[in-house]
Amino acid sequence: MNKIVNSIKALAALLSGGMGSTLSAQVHYPEGSQQVFKGPEQYFSGDVQVKMVFPENPSAHYSGALVTFQPGARTAWHQHPAGQHMVVISGTALTGTRDGKVIRFEPGEAVWCPPDLDHWHGATQDQAMQHLVITGSKNGQNVIWKEKVSAAVVGNDSAMRNQDE
């Protein structure tokens, strides 16, 4: 019941914001109010959980989600029309681009993926990883999915130390 009331409040706040008025209240997105789902087989390799944290709104054209990858799990290739920040919460994150470059980043560190650049992200082979992603939206779209990332592209951990450090 509380969840429904909160959802209605959030919706009302968003609608009033959409009509150009100034919001008069903060909006709380409590546990259980946002969607949680298993990363679908089509777009992820391995076991991935996506937990939405906050939706985009008329003033902030980006959403937040906590994404947890079990060891060895990763996304398919994809790009974001308005870019994406990834902030590691726990474990070590990997993210790669078509040029073969792989960035390895740790809790408290971020990587910015600019708009329209193909990338993948995921965990190392030996440890789960959770990151908070802040994903921009452009004309209502925030991701364009492509094919899965082969094991050869991901390589193994020992080959994946940061190439820029």
Place this chain on the structure above:
Amino acid sequence: MNKIVNSIKALAALLSGGMGSTLSAQVHYPEGSQQVFKGPEQYFSGDVQVKMVFPENPSAHYSGALVTFQPGARTAWHQHPAGQHMVVISGTALTGTRDGKVIRFEPGEAVWCPPDLDHWHGATQDQAMQHLVITGSKNGQNVIWKEKVSAAVVGNDSAMRNQDE
């Protein structure tokens, strides 16, 4: 040296983005590359550490920071011209508005503070709190600071259960 090289790369990427070209590479903000500072006495009560995680850029007009409040610590009253999302990482967060409403939120939960609304945020009396704030920017400004929050406004923990749940 690596930090300097990374900073130059990040700057170059931002500059090229600012000139309207598509970025060709992801940008890593490694540990130590972003500003870390103690929350200044003028704007904070108690012991607060602010650690920037990522800066705004030409495609994403918002920055990210991990802010850690020791027990009882809090911000002064302030508002954000382009709003702010707060996502709790550890501990229990409190945030209040001029109407006297205080929202209490937990790890994995978020609160959206709409543009131009006075609020404060901080830890409970008995526990440290860390949250990741994603703060929008409008015409280069992301915060307007006001007076400090009195202890009477904050009250004590037992009076601060969520009033909307």
